[in-house]
Amino acid sequence: MSSTVKPPMRDALIAAAFQLFLERGYEQTTVDDIVALAGVGRRSFFRYFPSKEDVVFPDHERCLADMTAFLAAGGEDDEPVQRICDAARMVLRMYAENPAFSVQRYRLTKKVPGLRAYELSVVWRYERALAEYLRGRFAGRPDGNLRADVIAAAVAAAHNNALRSWLRSDGQDDAEAAVDHALGYVQSAFGTSRAPSAPLADKQPEDVVVVVSRRGAPLWRVVQEIESTLGRG
Amino acid sequence: MSSTVKPPMRDALIAAAFQLFLERGYEQTTVDDIVALAGVGRRSFFRYFPSKEDVVFPDHERCLADMTAFLAAGGEDDEPVQRICDAARMVLRMYAENPAFSVQRYRLTKKVPGLRAYELSVVWRYERALAEYLRGRFAGRPDGNLRADVIAAAVAAAHNNALRSWLRSDGQDDAEAAVDHALGYVQSAFGTSRAPSAPLADKQPEDVVVVVSRRGAPLWRVVQEIESTLGRG
DNA sequence: CTCCACAGCGCACTGAGTGCCATGACCCTC
DNA sequence: GAGGGTCATGGCACTCAGTGCGCTGTGGAG
Numbered sequence: 150m151s152s153t154v155k156p157p158m159r160d161a162l163i164a165a166a167f168q169l170f171l172e173r174g175y176e177q178t179t180v181d182d183i184v185a186l187a188g189v190g191r192r193s194f195f196r197y198f199p200s201k202e203d204v205v206f207p208d209h210e211r212c213l214a215d216m217t218a219f220l221a222a223g224g225e226d227d228e229p230v231q232r233i234c235d236a237a238r239m240v241l242r243m244y245a246e247n248p249a250f251s252v253q254r255y256r257l258t259k260k261v262p263g264l265r266a267y268e269l270s271v272v273w274r275y276e277r278a279l280a281e282y283l284r285g286r287f288a289g290r291p292d293g294n295l296r297a298d299v300i301a302a303a304v305a306a307a308h309n310n311a312l313r314s315w316l317r318s319d320g321q322d323d324a325e326a327a328v329d330h331a332l333g334y335v336q337s338a339f340g341t342s343r344a345p346s347a348p349l350a351d352k353q354p355e356d357v358v359v360v361v362s363r364r365g366a367p368l369w370r371v372v373q374e375i376e377s378t379l380g381r382g
Numbered sequence: 383m384s385s386t387v388k389p390p391m392r393d394a395l396i397a398a399a400f401q402l403f404l405e406r407g408y409e410q411t412t413v414d415d416i417v418a419l420a421g422v423g424r425r426s427f428f429r430y431f432p433s434k435e436d437v438v439f440p441d442h443e444r445c446l447a448d449m450t451a452f453l454a455a456g457g458e459d460d461e462p463v464q465r466i467c468d469a470a471r472m473v474l475r476m477y478a479e480n481p482a483f484s485v486q487r488y489r490l491t492k493k494v495p496g497l498r499a500y501e502l503s504v505v506w507r508y509e510r511a512l513a514e515y516l517r518g519r520f521a522g523r524p525d526g527n528l529r530a531d532v533i534a535a536a537v538a539a540a541h542n543n544a545l546r547s548w549l550r551s552d553g554q555d556d557a558e559a560a561v562d563h564a565l566g567y568v569q570s571a572f573g574t575s576r577a578p579s580a581p582l583a584d585k586q587p588e589d590v591v592v593v594v595s596r597r598g599a600p601l602w603r604v605v606q607e608i609e610s611t612l613g614r615g
Numbered sequence: 616c617t618c619c620a621c622a623g624c625g626c627a628c629t630g631a632g633t634g635c636c637a638t639g640a641c642c643c644t645c
Numbered sequence: 646g647a648g649g650g651t652c653a654t655g656g657c658a659c660t661c662a663g664t665g666c667g668c669t670g671t672g673g674a675g
Contacts, residue, residue, distance in 0.1 A: 179631085180632090189655085192633095192655060193653085196654080198525070200631080231456070266502070270498075295543050304535070306532045412660085424624085424625085
């Protein structure tokens with residue numbers, strides 16, 4: 150999409166950086182070490198990566214752009230929560246495309262506080278993209294912004310939960326299944342009028358009947374009554 | 383709790399830093415400028431603040447410790463979601479104690495990307511404290527960790543939504559009411575059998591009557607039926 | 616009075632990130 | 646084929662955050 154040609158110098162820098170990071174650690178590796186191993190000038194490093202941390206997350210900028218484009222391409226008839234769940238799945242796929250690389254990076258970010266902080270800012274931008282989309286879709290509804298922020302945070306948290314458990318398994322588990330399960334939980338909590346996932350969708354509509362009186366009551370009261378009715382005390 | 387005595391030097395550094403940050407901006411102010419204005423040695427700055435960013439968030443370390451202690455002090459009979467909502471309210475109160483300072487800091491963090499990233503790592507630590515508490519409480523339940531992470535993220539997002547809208551109002555709005563409302567929404571979504579807050583608890587129980595048949599149905603189906611019943615298409 | 620602990624200070628150093636300019640390859644035009 | 650323009654790269658010098666180390670003054674305990 151954005152860049153059709155692949156600069157070999159960029160890839161060489163990434164390879165050299167990860168080799169040194171894994172050998173002696175992130176903080177023990179200077180930018181001078183990286184450029185020396187890659188055989189390029191120090192100034193060129195900062196041409197391709199605004200900071201030393203960026204070399205650890207080389208493809209997030211593109212992935213974020215893709216996700217934003219995906220959300221912008223949706224129509225008004227899409228179910229919003231479903232849409233952002235699909236958007237979150239795109240991020241997971243990006244990780245799953247290079248399992249070995251993703252696991253290596255996970256080990257790095259787990260150890261180095263500076264990288265963890267940087268990853269947070271990356272995740273935050275994804276979450277903001279989801280929230281902004283929902284804000285647009287919820288515009289006009291009561292508490293639209295609040296609902297958008299909360300649901301986006303829940304979806305991001307569910308995605309990250311599944312992603313991290315997959316990374317901890319060294320890429321052995323089924324990432325797609327894990328994220329489907331996690332997102333299904335969020336969709337059940339913020340459920341909208343759509344089945345959360347295919348295997349549950351073939352239930353009969355008659356398997357539940359709900360009658361609510363006093364429609365003006367606050368939602369939490371309704372939920373409270375339902376839960377006591379369902380016997381979850 | 384942690385530090386009973388207040389070093390005047392620390393406060394002098396904070397005051398000097400904010401004066402300069404507001405005058406000429408964060409990035410245009412060097413640590414040398416701050417220590418020169420405060421009349422202390424440069425090395426002393428880094429004795430009190432590990433980094434230049436830390437001087438912008440001088441009380442978060444204490445607040446995080448207080449929140450962790452609050453969560454650890456809870457008993458097994460507390461309602462978990464209610465508990466972390468109360469914990470989140472502690473953070474809001476910390477902000478509300480110094481409205482002018484909080485609003486100044488908000489303006490700074492909104493403009494400076496580096497400070498925004500730092501704030502993210504602070505918020506992340508709060509969220510992790512909430513999630514770790516819930517993980518302990520949900521231990522053994524199916525999807526306990528997932529539920530803990532998602533609910534903690536939702537509570538943090540709701541809190542941040544209310545906090546930011548209060549900060550945007552220059553501290554004029556009612557912060558407590560805003561956060562109560564926002565957390566009430568989360569509790570309604572992940573609702574457990576308890577009223578979300580005192581001012582709503584004195585409603586009559588008769589103001590809503592719910593009848594649910596087929597109790598074995600999945601929760602998302604129940605929610606779907608309720609929403610269509612309530613007319614939230 | 617002496618010793619010791621500690622808070623602050625000064626200094627020199629590393630390393631990230633930036634601005635500026637030179638160089639060389641490539642391409643387009645005449 | 647010569648000249649000029651663009652662009653990627655390299656080299657250099659600089660700022661500034663953050664650190665390690667050693668010095669100094671002060672104040673309390675013996």
